[in-house]
Amino acid sequence: MFTENMDTEKMLSLIESADIYEYGVFKESFTAKLNEYKNSGKAKTIIAAIDNVDTDEMLLEVLYKNSKEVICGMKAVANILSISEMVIYLPEGKDDLVKIVENAAKELNTEILIKTGIVDVREYREAFITHVETMTAVNDVLEGKKADKALIQIKEVFGDDTKLSEIKELEYGKAISDIFDTSKVSIKAVEIGYKLYDKSILQQPVTKETVLGTGVITLYDKSCCMVHISKDLSLKMREHSCGKCTFCREGFIQLDMRHGEIVSKKGELDSIGIMKDIGKAMNFSCECSVGTYGANDIVDILDKFENEYISHIKKKDCPEGVCKAFTNIYIDPDKCIGCTKCIKACPIDCIEGKEGYIHMIEDMDCTKCEECIKVCPQNAVVITKKRTPSIPNRLTRVGRFKQY
Ligand code: SF4
Ligand code: SF4
Ligand code: SF4
Missing domain, CATH: 3.40.50.11540 (NADH-ubiquinone oxidoreductase 51kDa subunit)
Incomplete structure (x- = not known):
């Protein structure tokens, strides 16, 4: 030493x-x-x-x-x-x-x-x-040792779940795929140091000059909604910004708010271009890497996955079925046994029912937290991207729904 x-x-x-x-x-x-x-x-x-x-x-x-x-x-x-x-x-x-x-x-x-x-x-x-x-x-x-390696960790993101690998040493000249088996993930995008790449980056040799950021390589699986990912990144950076530079503070507020609108079905097409401009302007106007580089991956997602934004905004559809505002929730009247477990689990009291009766969810108030799904013994609660089928509109005894 x-x-x-x-x-x-x-x-x-x-x-x-x-x-x-x-x-x-x-x-x-x-x-x-x-x-x-x-x-x-x-x-x-x-x-x-x-x-x-x-x-x-x-x-x-x-x-x-x-x-x-x-x-x-x-x-x-x-x-x-x-x-x-x-x-x-x-x-x-x-x-x-x-x-x-x-x-x-x-x-x-x-x-x-x-x-x-x-x-x-x-x-x-x-x-x-x-x-x-x-x-x-x-x-x-x-100490006489060589400085010829970087520390790398892989973070796999599937839909809403993440899995973090152990930390490994990567010798310069080798590729990430040489030390991590990334073949099991159906990769949609790779994020390294606030930049987005396609999966071929994993086969390319890493050198001293390669920008690795924190060393955490994020692999986004095909099941990920990139609009949702970008919304999470915007919120994380908004919370992370110390707020002293106007562009960083206001930029992340705007990115977070506009993504919030898009994933809750209230997005406007104009937002795509506005968010790209905001993210690019932050590059030149902030004091530290949080503001200067922190929006780069968001801009990359806006550029490379613009079609996903358009689906959310114009077609009111989340292609991967991740954004819950684009789904419908209901209780299958043929499966419900009227046990009342879902009513007790619902944190916002938006389920109507009583023992022995088919329960009903007030879709407008439901936050899709899925607590009712976890407790239902009959798998009767359904989340779907399709239209809600015919269900009771008033309290109906279990087994009687077909009568009207
Ligand atoms: S760029 Fe850095 S210093 Fe400026 S507000 Fe953001 S976090 Fe704070
Ligand atoms: S998803 Fe959550 S909010 Fe909606 S009905 Fe179920 S428990 Fe209630
Ligand atoms: S938990 Fe399931 S079976 Fe029980 S009342 Fe609710 S929806 Fe029906």
Whole structure:
């Protein structure tokens, strides 16, 4: 590990010969970045940040396992740049990780400031901002190891479900498909570092220059509704934005609201073009990667899956049957035994019925939460994209429906 006695010129030359690249979405030569800051002498602080976008779980794992290595990497860079302040940003609510980092810093006799949330880019305009994986790579190189691999995790998305793989090391030059079996997923799109690709990307070699973002590769199965996915991304980024830049704050509000309208059958065709323009404008007008890159995948979805948006807006149809506003729900009068279990389970009291009578759902109020489906012993509750068949319109005894 790095020690205070290491010569800074020697460290620089080791880092240079290892040709490390910065992780994240701002992919650049770490040596070039280091030299730029060395020449300007502007940085007074080094920051390694993990923010609270959920895909950063993998980066948390890096810090859980390698907090000493991260701190040593930061110390080495701080020495090279004559930086006096070291800061690690963590997501809110990770108290156990705060303790781990504090203990590691104590053992290494290092003062380190731990902050939570998004890096305050206005406060730290001149700071040297880096990634935890880059810092482990720097430490590896100073220990005489090679920095020739990236950490990768696969997130599979099927309809509304997700499955996260274990974290693996990917040697540069190899493809993602060399270390993960992705053949079982019928892939509609692949998301890497806020960009959307087709599945051929999985066979292409990953190099140091490849933008991997957080290292989490998301595979969207054919069963996914990309409009729904884009709506979830918009909401996640809206919640994630610190709100200090107008374009980021207002941009994600607009993207979230307009997607919300589309998935609830109230969308307008104009929204497609407006959302593309908003997403592209955010690229040039925000202070950090959340605003600059955070809408890229949403714009990609709007471009590549425009036909799905048109189906939702014009045909009032969700082709994959994921968006619940486009489905109908009813209780099959031939199956219902009038047990009342669904009434008790419904959180918003929109089921009418009593013991021994065929139950009925008030479709207008129903949120399609599916709680009634889970408790029904007869599988009598049906969600369908088709028209609702003939069902009772008043309380009817079980077995009597055919009479009228
Ligand atoms: S781009 Fe968004 S998250 Fe980043 S500083 Fe601006 S408002 Fe905050
Ligand atoms: S889907 Fe949810 S809201 Fe709708 S009837 Fe069933 S329990 Fe009630
Ligand atoms: S739980 Fe099922 S069987 Fe029982 S009343 Fe409701 S719909 Fe009918």
